[in-house]
Amino acid sequence: MDTAALLIIEVLNGIASLALACAGLAIIFGMMRVINFAHGEFMMLGAYTTVVCTKTLGINIWVSMLIISPIVVGIIGVIVERTFIRFFYGRMIDTLIATWGLSLLLIGIVTAIFGNIIEGVSAPMGSFEVGVYNVAQYRMVLIGIVILLFIGVFLVLTRTKLGLIARGTMQNPAQASVLGISTQRVYMVTFAVGAGLTGLAGGLLAPISQVIPTAGAAYVAQTFITVITGGTGAVTGTLVASGVFGTVRQLLSYEFTPVLGGVGLLIVAVVMLRLLPQGITGKIFRRSL
Amino acid sequence: MTVLGVNLRSWETLGTALVGLVMLVLLFAGPHIFDLFLLFKVTLFVAMAILALSMGFIWGYGGILCFGQSAFYGLGAYTYAIAVGNIGESTGPFFLAIIVPAAFAALLGYFMFYGRLSDVYLAVVTLAVTLILYNFMRSTAGEEYVIGAQRLMGFNGISSIQPINWPGDGNALFFPDEIFHLAMGCLILCYFGLKLLNRSHFGRVAVAIRENELRAELLGYDVRLHKLQTFTIGGGMAGLAGCLGVNFNSFVNPDVFALNFAAEIIMWTLIGGLGTLVGPMIGCIGLLMLKFEIGQQQITNTYLIFGGIIMVFVLAVPAGLLPTARMLAERILPGAGFGGPGGGGRQEAAR
Amino acid sequence: MTDSATNGVPILETHGLTMRFGGVVAVDDVDFSMDEGELRCLIGPNGAGKSTFFKCLTHQYKASAGRVRFRGADITGSHTYQIARRGIGIKTQVPSVFDGLSVHENIWVAARRHHGRREANRIVDEILERLRLDHLASRVVGQLAHGERQRVELGTVLTGEPELILLDEPTAGMTHEEVNQTTDLILEINKTTSMIVVEHDMQFIKSIAKRVTVFHQGAILIEDTMANLEKNQQVRDIYLGKQHPA
Numbered sequence: 001m002d003t004a005a006l007l008i009i010e011v012l013n014g015i016a017s018l019a020l021a022c023a024g025l026a027i028i029f030g031m032m033r034v035i036n037f038a039h040g041e042f043m044m045l046g047a048y049t050t051v052v053c054t055k056t057l058g059i060n061i062w063v064s065m066l067i068i069s070p071i072v073v074g075i076i077g078v079i080v081e082r083t084f085i086r087f088f089y090g091r092m093i094d095t096l097i098a099t100w101g102l103s104l105l106l107i108g109i110v111t112a113i114f115g116n117i118i119e120g121v122s123a124p125m126g127s128f129e130v131g132v133y134n135v136a137q138y139r140m141v142l143i144g145i146v147i148l149l150f151i152g153v154f155l156v157l158t159r160t161k162l163g164l165i166a167r168g169t170m171q172n173p174a175q176a177s178v179l180g181i182s183t184q185r186v187y188m189v190t191f192a193v194g195a196g197l198t199g200l201a202g203g204l205l206a207p208i209s210q211v212i213p214t215a216g217a218a219y220v221a222q223t224f225i226t227v228i229t230g231g232t233g234a235v236t237g238t239l240v241a242s243g244v245f246g247t248v249r250q251l252l253s254y255e256f257t258p259v260l261g262g263v264g265l266l267i268v269a270v271v272m273l274r275l276l277p278q279g280i281t282g283k284i285f286r287r288s289l
Numbered sequence: 290m291t292v293l294g295v296n297l298r299s300w301e302t303l304g305t306a307l308v309g310l311v312m313l314v315l316l317f318a319g320p321h322i323f324d325l326f327l328l329f330k331v332t333l334f335v336a337m338a339i340l341a342l343s344m345g346f347i348w349g350y351g352g353i354l355c356f357g358q359s360a361f362y363g364l365g366a367y368t369y370a371i372a373v374g375n376i377g378e379s380t381g382p383f384f385l386a387i388i389v390p391a392a393f394a395a396l397l398g399y400f401m402f403y404g405r406l407s408d409v410y411l412a413v414v415t416l417a418v419t420l421i422l423y424n425f426m427r428s429t430a431g432e433e434y435v436i437g438a439q440r441l442m443g444f445n446g447i448s449s450i451q452p453i454n455w456p457g458d459g460n461a462l463f464f465p466d467e468i469f470h471l472a473m474g475c476l477i478l479c480y481f482g483l484k485l486l487n488r489s490h491f492g493r494v495a496v497a498i499r500e501n502e503l504r505a506e507l508l509g510y511d512v513r514l515h516k517l518q519t520f521t522i523g524g525g526m527a528g529l530a531g532c533l534g535v536n537f538n539s540f541v542n543p544d545v546f547a548l549n550f551a552a553e554i555i556m557w558t559l560i561g562g563l564g565t566l567v568g569p570m571i572g573c574i575g576l577l578m579l580k581f582e583i584g585q586q587q588i589t590n591t592y593l594i595f596g597g598i599i600m601v602f603v604l605a606v607p608a609g610l611l612p613t614a615r616m617l618a619e620r621i622l623p624g625a626g627f628g629g630p631g632g633g634g635r636q637e638a639a640r
Numbered sequence: 641m642t643d644s645a646t647n648g649v650p651i652l653e654t655h656g657l658t659m660r661f662g663g664v665v666a667v668d669d670v671d672f673s674m675d676e677g678e679l680r681c682l683i684g685p686n687g688a689g690k691s692t693f694f695k696c697l698t699h700q701y702k703a704s705a706g707r708v709r710f711r712g713a714d715i716t717g718s719h720t721y722q723i724a725r726r727g728i729g730i731k732t733q734v735p736s737v738f739d740g741l742s743v744h745e746n747i748w749v750a751a752r753r754h755h756g757r758r759e760a761n762r763i764v765d766e767i768l769e770r771l772r773l774d775h776l777a778s779r780v781v782g783q784l785a786h787g788e789r790q791r792v793e794l795g796t797v798l799t800g801e802p803e804l805i806l807l808d809e810p811t812a813g814m815t816h817e818e819v820n821q822t823t824d825l826i827l828e829i830n831k832t833t834s835m836i837v838v839e840h841d842m843q844f845i846k847s848i849a850k851r852v853t854v855f856h857q858g859a860i861l862i863e864d865t866m867a868n869l870e871k872n873q874q875v876r877d878i879y880l881g882k883q884h885p886a
């Protein structure tokens with residue numbers, strides 16, 4: 001009974017962290033079709049922001065994670081978009097190499113400033129007991145935050161004028177500009193929001209992961225695989241894919257080893273794409289977001 | 290005027306001849322002009338250039354964006370290491386290192402192309418497969434992971450791999466200069482083999498499929514089978530590169546399956562120029578030299594320099610080196626027939 | 641429909657051919673039949689299901705139900721390329737050509753599928769001349785005008801010497817003169833090949849049509865000669881009347 005409860009928490013937590021890591025990419029790649037190979041480095045920047053704010057500046061950890069990290073990375077996103085990324089819109093493959101360079105540069109800059117090692121932050125709040133097991137409260141809170149986050153993103157995209165303009169522009173930029181929308185600005189704002197969400201993910205995951213300059217590499221592959229398997233419906237697809245992959249990874253990790261969990265995730269991705277060659281939302285939820 | 294289906298009038302042919310000449314000169318002069326350390330390095334570059342060629346072929350001509358070309362390289366490397374560790378005579382292992390990756394590519398290709406996977410979806414599946422191999426190989430440190438007499442060694446990698454020997458004589462091991470000759474010879478064969486292939490019916494159909502799958506199919510070409518063949522050839526060639534790569538330092542570890550390496554191959558191709566054969570080779574050697582160069586300087590931060598150079602490059606030369614050079618040449622000498630980016634000599638008629 | 645051809649077997653028949661997209665029935669239980677050597681025109685308003693019908697015939701879409709027979713053989717489940725090899729050529733609505741290749745290469749790739757190298761070269765020259773494309777031979781197809789691309793596509797189809805050619809709006813984007821040339825070309829091709837032509841240009845249809853099938857809302861409304869159809873009030877109402885109020 002206790003084991004079952006713990007397992008459910010583990011699985012939910014696995015899904016939540018994966019979905020969280022993917023959220024920004026779902027916007028930047030899923031909606032904008034910009035292959036951001038520096039996605040992991042954006043997360044790393046978010047993590048560093050949180051660490052520096054709490055450790056060096058003594059700011060409250062919640063404020064650092066939830067507010068400062070997304071804002072800082074969002075601003076970095078705007079700078080990068082204006083000075084670099086915008087030259088590559090519509091050239092998906094070139095973006096790959098451009099953002100690859102960017103990812104190396106960001107690792108380089110962070111290493112130059114902070115060195116190879118930085119003292120991490122520990123998770124806020126204590127733990128509670130499930131039978132004989134101890135579960136960190138932070139992990140539970142994380143699940144709640146991710147749920148709220150996705151509801152929020154979904155509502156913004158579907159119910160607000162801003163979301164509508166963004167979706168319209170991504171689907172048909174020419175038409176949008178005819179209607180008097182500044183597509184350049186929409187792209188900038190959307191990219192910034194995506195970067196901000198990525199920063200938020202980095203901040204929130206900082207207490208439960210290793211914070212080093214090259215930490216991003218661990219996320220790039222699995223987030224891209226998740227978002228692409230999700231298909232064209234960026235938000236729903238990512239959520240469903242995270243659900244499936246998170247479950248598989250966590251159960252296998254629990255039953256066998258984390259390595260096997262990772263392998264299981266990849267195998268399920270390969271099989272799912274074989275069965276649904278356009279991704280999950282390409283076939284099942286065709287008209288969804 | 291044509292010889293072996295090659296149009297002698299075109300500049301393209303002149304370029305090919307020039308590349309061939311450079312490679313031939315290197316083949317014979319290499320061991321004399323390079324010291325031993327450099328010779329090792331050049332041998333590795335040559336092996337990598339074969340890998341770059343395989344990527345340039347399947348992506349630039351076949352239109353297949355494989356994010357896991359390194360998987361076949363790694364399989365070739367591991368196949369050779371394991372086979373030579375068991376057999377001790379390298380002729381069989383050498384060919385196995387081509388056959389096994391090719392067979393694996395055929396299997397994976399069958400799974401993908403007959404399931405109508407394409408674009409980013411194909412890229413992600415190939416990447417996932419590569420990472421599966423990475424995770425698997427890293428976890429094989431235990432003694433139970435052994436094939437015949439050869440342990441897989443997990444993340445430590447297999448070291449002291451026996452180099453290639455003269456066929457039939459397991460004791461007549463190749464010296465470094467002989468390994469260099471072999472690698473260079475393979476590169477020349479691969480380059481001209483692909484050149485001929487691209488001018489053949491098969492190669493033209495591959496390009497046609499890249500341009501428009503539906504039309505190719507409506508004309509009666511079995512697109513799935515054709516892509517599968519292209520992919521398999523690329524897989525075998527990458528495997529060969531892997532076999533030569535382990536001969537460079539008698540060592541292989543699971544990093545050949547890592548994300549970084551997989552991405553780098555794509556970058557070589559893009560930097561050199563998609564849709565050409567020389568481009569990926571230039572991109573590969575250029576990037577590798579840059580990496581070595583930066584690594585040798587006592588700069589603390591290689592990431593910063595390397596990343597910065599790539600960002601500036603992609604802004605300045607977005608089409609890749611070779612197509613940009615062609616465009617410039619075309620501007621200086623209009624109508625000279627330098628060929629466009631992506632067709633391998635579109636200007637000339639297909640005969 | 642039951643007019644006897646030389647051997648009595650229709651070159652193409654469909655039985656209950658149906659294509660559904662979600663709730664929309666694009667092709668609805670179509671029983672179609674045509675004889676060898678025929679030049680059949682398909683007309684009908686936009687969205688009547690003509691192009692979808694073509695796509696089902698060539699298996700670009702997998703039909704939801706029904707069967708397709710070509711010269712008596714069931715080709716319903718065959719792959720697109722197998723259907724092409726059996727001898728059905730198609731010119732699609734939006735020209736489907738190899739945009740990055742030259743005109744010559746486009747037609748060569750098509751011709752080489754059926755012939756050896758030498759023969760293919762000969763056929764390419766012949767086709768280039770026949771379709772008046774010789775002066776464009778080395779041009780990249782992606783840079784050509786719409787009408788020229790149409791001709792290139794037709795050229796690739798002709799090299800296979802198919803027994804049945806499906807033409808989806810062959811005159812779209814062509815100048816008046818080009819339309820006239822295409823008319824002559826189609827009539828000439830029809831001497832040796834059966835054809836189905838989808839068109840909106842009524843003048844063009846009148847100049848080539850013998851027998852016409854009218855599609856409406858995914859189903860065959862009526863099949864008759866052009867002269868009779870022009871008198872048919874129902875047809876005039878749903879199609880001719882609206883587009884040609886004269």
